[in-house]
Amino acid sequence: xxxxxxxxxxxxxxxxxxxxxxxxxxxxxxxxxxxxxxxxxxxxxxxxxxxxxxxxxxxxxxxxxxxxxxxxxxxxxxx
Numbered sequence: 335x336x337x338x339x340x341x342x343x344x345x346x347x348x349x350x351x352x353x354x355x356x357x358x359x360x361x362x363x364x365x366x367x368x369x370x371x372x373x374x375x376x377x378x379x380x381x382x383x384x385x386x387x388x389x390x391x392x393x394x395x396x397x398x399x400x401x402x403x404x405x406x407x408x409x410x411x412x413x
Contacts, residue, residue, distance in 0.1 A: 340380035345388035382407035
């Protein structure tokens with residue numbers, strides 16, 4: 335039995351959350367993260383995962399560099 339990877343969305347935009355949730359619902363479970371300090375614990379719970387990161391969100395550029403360096407098993411899509 336294979337485990338379906340989770341999709342983690344980092345954003346502060348409620349409209350983007352609604353749109354991504356509607357699209358991803360049939361493909362993978364979605365975990366929504368709004369604050370930078372919650373992203374690392376969520377990734378510890380769900381890795382390997384797909385991370386969709388909103389570059390207009392607070393601290394997103396620093397998080398992008400950190401996740402890229404620390405998490406080999408996370409595929410990142412930056413919007």
